[in-house]
Amino acid sequence: MTGKETLILSIDAMGGDNAPRCIIEGVSMVAKDHPGELFFFLFGDEAKLTPIIAEVGLDPKCYKIHHTTDFVRADAKPAQILRSGRETSMWKAIMAVRNGYAKAVVSAGNTGALMAMSKICLGTLQGIDRPAIAGILPSASGPIVMLDLGANAKCDPQNLVEFSLMGEVLYHVLFNEEKPSIGLLNIGSEETKGREEIREAAAILHEMGDKINYYGFVEGNDISAGKTNVVVSDGFSGNIALKTIEGAAKFIAKALKQEVKGSWISMFGFLMAHSSLSKFKKKFDPRIYNGAMFLGLKGISVKSHGGTDAYGFSCAIEAAIKMARQDICEKTKNEIATVLNMSALDDTTAP
Template identity: 45%
Template sequence: MTTSGLTIALDGMGGDHGPETTIGGAEIASIRHPAVRFLIFGDEAVMRPVLDKYPRVAAVSEIVHTPVAIAMDDKPSQALRRGRKTSSMWLAIDAVKTGRAQAALSAGNTGALMAMAKVILKTMPNVERPALAALWPTARGESVVLDLGATIGPDAIQLVQFAVMGEAFARIIFGLERPSVGLLNIGEEEVKGTEQVKEAAQMLREAGLPMQFHGFVEGDDISKGTVDVVVTDGYTGNIALKTAEGTVRLIIEFLREALRSSLMSRIGYIFAQGAFKALSKKLDPRASNGAVFLGLNGLVVKSHGGTDAEGFAYAIDVAIDVAAADLVQKIVADMALLDGFKPSAAQASHSTTEPSEAALS
């Protein structure tokens, strides 16, 4: 993959910390990717003083002024009304549609980002609902997990579409010919789970897609790395993600308390500093920052809103990687394999559930 000629559009005003994080993150990323350029959308009066502190990224960036920023607590409908064609988030996504950038990245409001991305870029052929996919650290390395909150209540056909998009993502990111795919369930037995999940499993067994369908996986299989791709609905996926992040923070806090608990603990830490630093690096949630909206006619990446510049730089890395790999066209090609697949009448008649506005918030 080559990054030469790539431009990444940044929502400079997004997230909890705005330009200090977005521009600071771009500075870090530009060290790793010197050939990449940035279009940074936002209030120039706010962003220019920050950009002037980072000469490296300033040399490869252009500020596009817009005074409108989407608030983190705006509802998607409010964001669309207030920020349509005028906000930093909208214009960053629109830069992908017009070809000025190859990917857009925002740390802003997830629901607003999803709504705007769907309006501007539309979903690709054979995709009914987009999915939010991220790399999840595991005992084996990393796995792709989707959906993490874009679509609430998908039906069986949509879960199959998620599986196809996830395996295409995994083939690109991990360099695998036939990634293993599992459906997240409450047990491995075929009789367990919702009707949608059971129907999706049957469809994946019959479809003859370029993947190894493992069957059902359980919650602990995510961290084990049992499969390369874990497929679930956005409601469950988002809860699993937040639970995992909270657990990591709890473990880190327990370690800190234990190391401060006695003189012998502090002395022991001196001798084990290397091991503790390696563990801290593995547990650092910033290294897994950056989730990709799959199924759109363009690339949009979501960063955690509360991350710092280092974490935002990791999200930029993800945007660069998927743009350089031409992820959209590879997903389109794999989704075309579903053209000839005809699910059973019961599966085909399964109702489609629209995500609620509250779910996207």
């Protein structure tokens, strides 16, 4: 016994650009890092999975293949996949969580389909109107949690308040901070600025007093500055901000490289600075921050970037493990119930 209960994870082995190879390799990395603690249900085409599993040497004691005949295409529409996707590896992997066989599902497949299926299969938590997608971003004061990243293009004040509590619990679970600070993304720090729904959400969060650590409004530049642990916005602004950061980082790196390549002395200088630069690159490695977490559901569902490699996929699994070990769904339900003064009566488990 390692002192920890075996955690069963459900893996969609057929989702993502590099599936199933990088999925299995990622599973293998995580399995080696947690010996004797994890068990994986691998959903996918057995004939394809078996040789890769043999190649990477995945311990037979830690996995079971569930053969599936179909998978969700990258360009599939969520509505269509809900109708005809019941034989896909993604659907079956989610169902394993719904039926209580696994604690969390991880997939690198189609985001819209994963969200739609997770919502239908797992259901939304009591007290939550709409689930949201959360991500982790690097900042000057360490990693931060940001949500919603695209599930809800428009939100009302209550949605934003619920996202705040969901983000608070996620940050707590991932980084062990008791009362993470929460900021609402806006276009000015004054109380009169921005959109009405954000000002109303701010008023509700203010009224909660000591129950939460609400900081106030934050602006676009405060995200990377890490002014708050959690940044909350509707899915439209959140998605724009996230992708804008990615684009800016890529552009700066490319422009720097071009400038340096123009001169031999500069290139030599950069070679000398190599160890610092690789430390820098490591810090910003997007794979570390891989894993978009679907919050507000009655089960854990994590979306890995479709184009990531084995290490990136392993990072998404690690996020799912933390969320599962700390029972994030239960914690979120309780936080919603406590802070929003609702009955915390559980509608799924026996007393």
